[in-house]
Amino acid sequence: MHPRSIEPIKIPPEPKQTALQERRLTMRLMALWQDIRSGRPCPLAESFDPERVPDLWPDCFLLEPDTEWSQSRFKHVGDRLAAMSNLTRTDITLDQVPASTLLATALRAAGDVLRVKHPLLDSGEYIDAAGTRFLYRVILLPLEAKNGNIGCLLGGARQKAVEG
Numbered sequence: 001m002h003p004r005s006i007e008p009i010k011i012p013p014e015p016k017q018t019a020l021q022e023r024r025l026t027m028r029l030m031a032l033w034q035d036i037r038s039g040r041p042c043p044l045a046e047s048f049d050p051e052r053v054p055d056l057w058p059d060c061f062l063l064e065p066d067t068e069w070s071q072s073r074f075k076h077v078g079d080r081l082a083a084m085s086n087l088t089r090t091d092i093t094l095d096q097v098p099a100s101t102l103l104a105t106a107l108r109a110a111g112d113v114l115r116v117k118h119p120l121l122d123s124g125e126y127i128d129a130a131g132t133r134f135l136y137r138v139i140l141l142p143l144e145a146k147n148g149n150i151g152c153l154l155g156g157a158r159q160k161a162v163e164g
Contacts, residue, residue, distance in 0.1 A: 026121055032048075061155045074090060138155060142154075
């Protein structure tokens with residue numbers, strides 16, 4: 001088992017105006033999520049516009065949950081995230097995500113986010129199939145469907161190889 005840290009994110013009452021200027025992917029996505037939730041516990045999926053974060057979009061994914069979890073389908077997997085996860089195509093279901101990749105690691109806590117309908121920040125390390133050790137940071141953000149269920153899971157993930 002590799003060390004990792006999962007922490008629920010405390011949601012402040014008002015988003016900080018300077019948060020959108022933050023460089024870190026996790027904080028910028030959280031700021032956007034805060035901005036579009038408009039006082040709701042969770043923002044509507046239709047209110048998310050990836051054009052608000054075009055520089056982050058290659059490191060993000062959108063997962064549409066299915067009642068059969070392994071058949072949940074990706075609506076989007078960013079180019080950088082797909083490349084780091086050894087994906088040759090991105091129109092895949094959850095059970096087609098290669099093990100020991102950044103995307104597989106990013107999704108480990110997805111079930112918790114869907115259950116509690118609350119953002120989650122996950123960081124730690126993992127070892128890929130080639131034996132390379134990576135530090136990673138992931139944010140998972142629930143987006144509601146009009147029926148009140150989670151209609152989509154927005155995720156952002158980045159990794160850095162550990163030397164030695």
